[in-house]
Amino acid sequence: MAIPTVLIESLPTREQEKGREKGSDFSELSRRIAAEGLLRRRPLYYTVRFGAVALALAGGVAAFVTLGNSWSQLFVAVALAVVFGQLGLAAHDLAHRQVFSRRRPSEIGGLLVANLLLGMSYGWWMNKHTRHHANPNHEEKDPDVSPDILVWSRRQASTAQGLPRFVGKHQAALFFPLLTLEGLNLSFSSFKALRTPSMKRPVLEGTLLVAHFALYFGGLFTVLSPGKALAFIAVHQGLFGIYLGSVFAPNHKGMPMIEEGTRLDFLRRQVLTSRNVRGGVFVDAFMGGLNYQIEHHLFPSMPTPALGRAQVITERYCAELGVPYYQTGLLASHREALRHLRSVGEPLRDAH
Numbered sequence: 001m002a003i004p005t006v007l008i009e010s011l012p013t014r015e016q017e018k019g020r021e022k023g024s025d026f027s028e029l030s031r032r033i034a035a036e037g038l039l040r041r042r043p044l045y046y047t048v049r050f051g052a053v054a055l056a057l058a059g060g061v062a063a064f065v066t067l068g069n070s071w072s073q074l075f076v077a078v079a080l081a082v083v084f085g086q087l088g089l090a091a092h093d094l095a096h097r098q099v100f101s102r103r104r105p106s107e108i109g110g111l112l113v114a115n116l117l118l119g120m121s122y123g124w125w126m127n128k129h130t131r132h133h134a135n136p137n138h139e140e141k142d143p144d145v146s147p148d149i150l151v152w153s154r155r156q157a158s159t160a161q162g163l164p165r166f167v168g169k170h171q172a173a174l175f176f177p178l179l180t181l182e183g184l185n186l187s188f189s190s191f192k193a194l195r196t197p198s199m200k201r202p203v204l205e206g207t208l209l210v211a212h213f214a215l216y217f218g219g220l221f222t223v224l225s226p227g228k229a230l231a232f233i234a235v236h237q238g239l240f241g242i243y244l245g246s247v248f249a250p251n252h253k254g255m256p257m258i259e260e261g262t263r264l265d266f267l268r269r270q271v272l273t274s275r276n277v278r279g280g281v282f283v284d285a286f287m288g289g290l291n292y293q294i295e296h297h298l299f300p301s302m303p304t305p306a307l308g309r310a311q312v313i314t315e316r317y318c319a320e321l322g323v324p325y326y327q328t329g330l331l332a333s334h335r336e337a338l339r340h341l342r343s344v345g346e347p348l349r350d351a352h
Contacts, residue, residue: 026267026298029317033299036313038306045305046099053086057117069224077232081239084183087118088244089288095126096300115208119216121190123199133300137273138258145257149178150341153257157347169349172342175245182241187213247286250277250333251293254340255326268323270297275336276311276327283330284308294325 033039060080067073091114093099100106107122114122128143135141137152145152151160151168160168167174190209194202220229255273258264264272277283277291289304290296292311302310318325328336 025265025321029267029298029314032313032317033302033310036309038310039299039302041099041101042303042305045303046093049304050090050099053083053090056083057087064219064223069228071228071231073224073228073232074235077236078239081236081243084118084236084240085243085247086288087113088120089247089290091118091120091122091125092129092288092290093304095122095129098301098303111205111208115190115205116212118186119190119209119212120186121193121199121205121209123201123205124190124193124196125186127198133297135258136270136297137252137255138260140260144252150175151344151348152253152340154344154347155259157344160348165348168345171345172338175249175338175341176242179242179245180238182244183237184241186244246334247288247290249337250287250330251275251290253337254333267298270294271314271318271323271325274326275333276325277330277333278327279330291330294327 056079060076060083063079064073064076067076091110094106094110094113097103097106099109110122110126114120114125132142132144137145139145139153139155147156147160147164147168149163149167150171151157151164156164157168167178187209191206193199194206194209199205220232224232252273252275255275258269258273271294274293274297276294277287279286279291283291289307292307295302295307295310295314298314299310315325315327
């Protein structure tokens with residue numbers, strides 16, 4: 001089913017938007033969600049979930065120390081890549097205040113998890129992610145679809161120069177290989193952001209980032225020989241990047257891109273540009289609830305365990321409104337994203 005085409009055709013005209021009371025449709029959905037108690041905090045859930053991740057991290061470190069200078073450490077690297085992915089999801093939930101309602105504990109938790117444990121700037125990522133939530137898949141306003149390396153629309157392809165023009169020709173084939181660098185890219189961008197005016201606490205964040213890499217590289221090159229340490233880094237960071245990409249790519253890639261001048265109310269802007277991923281308990285755990293991307297975008301502070309019930313309510317409500325609501329399987333979502341990347345890169349291949 002070519003759902004992205006259907007969604008694009010469903011985008012309202014400027015005249016239709018003028019006739020609609022902006023926000024009224026979302027207000028009714030919000031009322032129904034609140035009536036079910038789906039926005040209340042779930043401290044027990046997050047205590048168990050974060051406790052399990054902390055135990056997994058401690059177990060990985062203990063295994064690393066116990067094994068010593070051995071090639072078996074590559075299995076530890078694989079396990080820690082998954083743990084780091086779960087830490088990234090934890091930082092995400094903290095940033096959205098799904099765990100704590102108050103800003104202070106959310107920020108402290110986010111700094112510890114993102115900066116100290118992951119080596120990624122909490123302040124930089126939160127600023128970037130907030131702009132994404134405000135305008136998902138907007139060619140001019142969503143930083144997640146800026147043509148830094150990949151191009152996300154044919155319009156971007158038509159004006160691409162340098163690296164995006166070179167990579168864009170074969171970006172579908174290069175997508176997963178490029179994801180192996182995503183963990184390192186997040187760290188590099190974090191250090192780079194320390195000098196920007198938007199960074200509120202550059203000294204604190206920089207100190208935590210330096211502490212992370214001092215422990216990370218110090219531990220690796222103390223316990224392992226240089227060759228084994230480099231192999232560990234390649235496996236760990238590569239799989240960590242693929243994990244993150246596999247969680248975030250299915251959510252919006254291949255869904256309609258919003259051009260400047262398109263007017264959408266909040267509900268339609270979030271629903272039409274997002275894709276849910278079905279798959280049951282395994283996908284819920286693997287994606288940390290982000291498989292319910294539509295509901296997450298509509299209610300960013302909703303705790304993860306409430307998203308499943310919210311999905312049922314939201315899908316029914318969209319059916320009442322006649323708003324297309326799209327969900328598919330995990331593998332299908334990746335196929336659609338890769339198909340989109342190949343399609344938008346076609347002008348670059350034709351020019352060649």
